[in-house]
Amino acid sequence: MASRSTKLRNFAMLFAAFIFIVSIPSFGKCQTTAPPTPPPPPCTSYKNCDTCVPHAKCLWCFATNNCTDYPVTWLFPPASVCSLADARWGVCWLNFEALVITLGVLGGIVVLAIAACCCYCCCCKSSHTRFDREDEQYTRRREEIRQRSEERKTDRKAKHDEIRKKYGLMTDSDHPYSKFENE
Template sequence: MEVLVLISFTLLLIHPGISKVTLRPVTGECSDFTNTSCEQCLENVSCLWCFVGKRCMKYPVESIVPHNSTCPLRQARWGVCWVNFEFLIIAMSVVGGLILLPLVCCCCYCCCKKKVCCCCKKKFHGRDEEDVRLAKQHEERMQQRKERRAGKKAQYDEIRKKYGLIQDSDHPYSRFENE
């Protein structure tokens, strides 16, 4: 029954010009309105009008959507007479999707921004660990490069001192310069 009220409320939202629809409690059986008019049948929210045979029947709430054997969807009316049930289902699905899609997108965006979502945590967390590891490797390589340069410089300086290419006052074999 709650589904029926929700569907009628959604129908009223879709088309605000509908003011004739009155949702009143059941005062009689839906079958009492068979062979009358669609408007009289649908005054009761629990009734479904079928143009095939001009039948008014109780809405099958167990299955939500009436089965084709009960009444073809193109011929079934519920809530208002000018909208067939097939169009009503499609319209409500589109409206529901248009409402849910922005909500889901907004929730995913907010969760990923705050890094609360499990998929975003792994993505960002894994990237941070990888960046830290790469930075550590870069620093280690730079340190090794500096040590190699210092070792080579010390070795070259020893060779220069040995052959007198560096002016060193305490070296006994320094080069004589002509003055």
């Protein structure tokens, strides 16, 4: 049976061999430089919509059937470049006008949904606190009524005891039938 130190030494050697084997392919990659990528061709070199619109910097115009540089200084291409109904960017089947309208509607729906959620949360929170306040007031009122009832009960008992003393109906024991047992 091998000793513990021998097992540990064998494990360390296997681990070092594994690291060395894994790192060998990376040595060659680290020492080479990547060849420079050629600049992309200008947008005017694309001759149809399918080759033009995949490039984010290019805009296809169906009115003139040419690919032009997307005017990055403007969010929407000006009418001098191409009308919104004829402009295509990103995909050929969706014109720029429909894209803008769709994104505007979706953005409006998201804003309305967020506003509705905020209003709902605020209203629910205030209604819960209102219900909590009403419940607390109801509990407080019920406790006051119970205390007044106890006070009236105590006062009635004291008056009845005074009347019993006055007419001699009260004995030393508090048992209610003690008068009948003594006769």
